[in-house]
Amino acid sequence: MSRIEEAIDISRRPDEVFSYLTDPKHIAEWEESAEAVRTLSEGPLGVGSRFQVQRRIGRLKVPMTMEVTEFDPPRSWHFHGVDGPVRSDLQGTIEPLDDGERSRMTLSLDLEPHGIGKVLVPLVVKPLVRKEIPRDEAHLKELLEAGTA
Template identity: 25%
Template sequence: MGALNQTMVIDRPIETVFAMATDMERSPLIMDQVEQVEKLTNGPVAEGTKYQEVRNLGGRRVQSTLEVIEFVPAESYAVSSEQNGVRIEFRYTFKPQGESTYVTFDGTIQTSGFIRRLFKGMVVRMISKEELFHLQKLKKYIEKEETTKDKAL
């Protein structure tokens, strides 16, 4: 288990949750800080797929490249990003729980350089809080999106 760990039950089937959670281009609809996500590689999402992400962090636009490092349909999904001496890996696992899905987020942060190591604890707390909100917003988004589709039928 990494430095960051959160769990959430989403009241939708695992196939729906996995498909929506791994659609990185939906991130601006779910995460407040994410302004834009662009897929850089061709083909379906798989290990090695890369995205360019732009976040607004306190009025500062920060651009980073995310790479899918694990992709097992309806089971797990992981991405990594490295920028300015900070490497972050996020891993989501999905388990069916009746008609719902149990989602686990596990993340690790590695830093290089003395100054970055000094601020690692602060970065871990900030990202952990952000990811808890992300899972809460993901749950709300998926459950609302599916309910809206059901009503339209």
């Protein structure tokens, strides 16, 4: 499958954007399809940590377990889905702008179908995700710039 990539500029420092974005407890605050998140690992988030996101895909509720495979604050992270019919592979980067006073955040997502996901991903999931990511990024920008995050 081809990756979906979107970028947005945010008027917050890279460390602030990274900290909020990579904290699983905030995912449901800014991602439209995320309904709940449960941490599966002890301690601070880092390579090897796991968390589960309960997602709504159309009328389906799908739990997705994610594992952190890269974690380089405040520059980049990589979360990889390890179970379920649709496994997300999410890479993110944050570039400093204006001497570090602003940030450019880029999300790159691929969806790996397994089982019934081979039918769902191209017909249902990928079209929904292509529309959702720009809305999610806009919501994230709004939350961070308003100081509510």
